Amino acid sequence: MKKTVLLPLLAAAIPLLAGGCASRAHYIQTGGRESIVSVNSINIQDFIQAADSATSDLLASGRLDKVANPPAVIAISRIVNNTGQQIDTDLLVKKIRVALLNSGKAQTTTTMGVGGTAEDPMAKGLQQEAEFKADQQTTRTPDFTLSGKIIQTVAHDGNTSQSTFSFQLSLTDTRNGLAVWEGEKEITKQGGRSSIGF
Amino acid sequence: MISDQRVVTDVSLSKKVSFVGINQSMTPGGLLKVQIELLNQKHSLQRFSYRFEWFDANGMQINNVAAPTIPDQIEGGESKFISAVAPSPECKDFRVKFIED
Numbered sequence: 001m002k003k004t005v006l007l008p009l010l011a012a013a014i015p016l017l018a019g020g021c022a023s024r025a026h027y028i029q030t031g032g033r034e035s036i037v038s039v040n041s042i043n044i045q046d047f048i049q050a051a052d053s054a055t056s057d058l059l060a061s062g063r064l065d066k067v068a069n070p071p072a073v074i075a076i077s078r079i080v081n082n083t084g085q086q087i088d089t090d091l092l093v094k095k096i097r098v099a100l101l102n103s104g105k106a107q108t109t110t111t112m113g114v115g116g117t118a119e120d121p122m123a124k125g126l127q128q129e130a131e132f133k134a135d136q137q138t139t140r141t142p143d144f145t146l147s148g149k150i151i152q153t154v155a156h157d158g159n160t161s162q163s164t165f166s167f168q169l170s171l172t173d174t175r176n177g178l179a180v181w182e183g184e185k186e187i188t189k190q191g192g193r194s195s196i197g198f
Numbered sequence: 199m200i201s202d203q204r205v206v207t208d209v210s211l212s213k214k215v216s217f218v219g220i221n222q223s224m225t226p227g228g229l230l231k232v233q234i235e236l237l238n239q240k241h242s243l244q245r246f247s248y249r250f251e252w253f254d255a256n257g258m259q260i261n262n263v264a265a266p267t268i269p270d271q272i273e274g275g276e277s278k279f280i281s282a283v284a285p286s287p288e289c290k291d292f293r294v295k296f297i298e299d
Contacts, residue, residue, distance in 0.1 A: 032267050033247055033297070048266040056283040062226035103286045105227065 039161050039191040040154070041085045046187050050167040051095035053185040055103075058096075063171060063181045064105040067143045072106040074171075075142035078114050083152035083165065092150070092167065109142055144180070145172045161193040204293045205234065211298035214240045215272060222292075230284040232292055241274040245299040250282045252289040260289055269299065 028034040031045035058064065064072045076097070079089035100106040111124040118124035131138050148169035155162040164186055171181040205217050218235040225231050230252075238244050249267045252260045265285075272278055284292070 065227045
């Protein structure tokens with residue numbers, strides 16, 4: 001009798017217990033120590049670290065101070081993704097742009113882009129209208145362009161998988177096409193290889 | 199081991215990794231640059247994370263959007279340097295927080 005009552009009760013209770021043991025959704029600090037680390041993909045903390053490294057290196061180099069009319073104007077050129085995942089390179093570039101703007105050392109143009117496409121088409125249109133009315137060019141030619149590449153290198157050893165993400169950036173002087181600053185940040189992650197998948 | 203209130207660490211890490219020296223200078227562009235020397239007093243690898251915070255002349259923290267928590271490691275008996283550059287010329291002071299992983 002007791003067994004006939006207890007067993008169905010236990011069966012009904014198991015899902016409730018399992019649900020209670022599951023990790024409840026909660027907020028964590030973006031890019032902090034609690035962040036998930038994925039071996040085969042770039043995590044947000046990786047973008048933050050790479051952007052900080054590039055920004056610090058660029059600011060310390062003093063290259064942005066050597067312009068005729070500070071702050072320097074930078075146009076964002078091609079950032080190539082050579083990793084195995086689809087990423088929006090703005091996750092890296094935007095952080096660099098914000099940091100450079102806040103430093104007072106550089107500004108980014110949003111009306112010039114690769115292939116003539118503007119990040120802000122409305123601003124570009126208004127700028128062109130202003131130039132037409134003034135009958136002169138008001139656009140400041142960028143002092144530099146920022147370009148780069150993100151590369152993933154993978155290695156395996158038994159059940160251990162390792163990925164190195166190389167964030168490569170170049171700052172080019174638009175007057176002569178020469179790179180006046182180059183930076184590279186490598187982030188390597190290692191972990192157990194998944195038994196399913198690549 | 200130096201004692202500097204600008205270097206904050208947890209008790210566990212402080213027993214293994216000591217802070218030997220702090221140097222600071224200015225970059226040509228007027229940015230504060232900080233260098234800290236660490237020494238692993240143990241024979242084994244120690245993993246830790248650190249994060250720099252920057253303050254202006256009035257002691258107000260300057261929000262640095264890209265400020266990361268940087269994971270790092272130091273081999274047994276190794277001495278190494280970590281460094282950081284302030285995000286803007288307004289930064290006149292700093293604090294660095296270390297925590298054991």
